[in-house]
Amino acid sequence: MAIRKTKHEMPEQEPKERIKNFKEVPYGYDAKTAIDEAKRCLQCKDKPCMQGCPVEIDIPGFIKCIAEGDFDKAAEVIKAKNSLPAVSGRVCPYEEQCEGRCTLKKIGEPVAIGRLERFIADYEREKGVKNPKKVKSTGKKAAVIGAGPAGLTCAGDLAKMGHDVTVFEAFHAPGGVLMYGIPEFRLPKEIVKAEVEYIKKLGVTIKYDVVVGKTITTEELLDEYDAVFVGTGAGLPRFLNIPGENFDGIYSANEFLTRVNMMKAYKFPEYDTPVKIGDVVAAFGAGNVAMDSARTALRLGAKKSYIIYRRSDVEMPARNEEIEHAKEEGVIFKLLTNPTKFVGNDKGLLTQVECIKMKLGEPDDSGRRRPIPIPGSEEVIDIDTAIIAIGQSPNPLIPRTMKGLTVERRGNIKTDEDGQTNIPGLFAGGDIATGAATVILAMGAGKRAARAMDKYIKSKK
């Protein structure tokens, strides 16, 4: 039988419908489609896909189980390495990772590894997740700061090794960026909660409302615990630093998305936290966060939603899937357009943004062609709301408060490959160590750090 060259289509909500709700866009495969898709896998001996997986999932292994219809076994194979599969099965940049290395790419599209991972995670969750086996306690204690993807992964893995793990979270809910940043229509919060429940079943305790560096210090944690992991992420929003940026109507993407996702402002006034957007919204930047912002604005009732970006389409950092979804939903892309000034009225309300057209010059430090303003190409766009989504810097709280910790120029904590900082017993990983990156890279860092912490704890008698 000839191998099908394309992935099985992912069924999705129609764009016209979905911009009226916050429900998830793709529905997920059904069992038959999943089995058919799994059968496309060539089961390569050298498993190239696995080399692209930051959390080391045995990809051909779980796909083989699906092809054989043994979904429970597939779940076991995934869970052996990844405690958050319903999350990574939705937000991973598979095209650059596992799927990017799939042998089938030579003749067509790769196996839809991400969709299969999601299918299994959803199958397992809907069926009711089995309680994990109790592990023999080592009697050692580890602390994890931040309940985001890096921290949760690290905590889950340390618990599996038998350590007593406590996670300290500043917010009132777990998940970090999974909860405050990524919108409901891309990652339903019920799913995040279910995955966190699993981590708790592994024996992890989560304490909320604890702002480490303020409520308790990192030093105190180092005194009380055998090892400490910092996974506080990249939460410091960057602004454009152009005139008028403090007018009412201008949000950082963090503020906008936190209001909507974590505080559920889309359900205001049932929930107390408000958000207001007016008719015309512009998100500045072209990463996943900008796409999330522009698409969220449509769902909140914006009549027009722009992406304004100073480079061209090839430089856009967002995943193709997100860009496609945004276009389908009617987001207007204004590329090679650089904002220079926000204009407001006498009430302090944002009314316009002044922009200038750009052209691409020689490559800059990032290897991308540098955008250069075209004189005389100024334009003014009427907008009610601006959402600044040009990136986040590492959260400064621990770098600022932990004495003696080596912090690099961009504000990130310096670590080795395994997450060891310059302070014995103190590890770090995810965006706080690398600067803003992806959920799965943070999970991978949490995993490596857990291994190093286990080794450290055992060596310290």
Add this chain to the structure above:
Amino acid sequence: MYPIIEKKVMSETVKLMKIKAPLVANKAQAGQFIILRIDEKGERIPLTIADSNEKEGTVTLIFMEVGKTTKQLGTLNVGDAIENFAGPLGKPSEIKNYGTVVCIGGGVGIAPLYPIVKALKKTGNHVVSILGARNEKLLLLEDEIESFSDEFYIATDDGSKGHKGFVSDVLQKQIDEKEKIDMTMAIGPVIMMKVVANLTKKYGIKTLVSLNPIMVDGTGMCGGCRVSVGGETKFACVDGPEFDGHEVDFDNLMLRNRRFVKEEEHACKRAGVM
């Protein structure tokens, strides 16, 4: 959950609550604030710490009922509990011996001024306190603050107590009479802080103000609380809440504080707390 263990009605719209939050109480210092969320559907709001007791593990809040959350909070009683209570946040006040300091509190700003007055007195400052409110009924903590002050003045808009007029009138008199004022601390409505800062600027008197803009997380993540200080954007939650009053763009702050006025009214009406 964080239980309410004491409640006092301070004035028509101002209430005091002692909340059990041992971790916060351990670390709380004058000038810092907390973020609370009453329940699952609640908003996160910042409130300044009025006092704390490490032994009891309690934090005292004194708040004015101005929006939906503070009005709802005011209806809670001893035995009720608050879902979330995180802190202490922000930088503590810089407490040292400046010499002669004038501490000015307006309205509900009197509450967060109290721990600062106390701390400044204990470090040997000559403390001149000026409290202001629209009328006598809205004054708070008079005895408490007076007991830690070397000089104590009151100003009310309607003259129902103390000087009839503004705190800035009393301050002007102090400036005229005193040989030297080394520092002024002002906490209260934005307009009051602006007037005080404008006045002291003329005389070159260092002036600190404590800002309370709209916040979501309180840990430097959302940037909702950004204020322009000396032409630079600062986050009140992590860079403040205290700033050099001569550098703050108060007009922008006033506009930003009105961001959700309509939504707030709507939420209040809906909750029947208006």
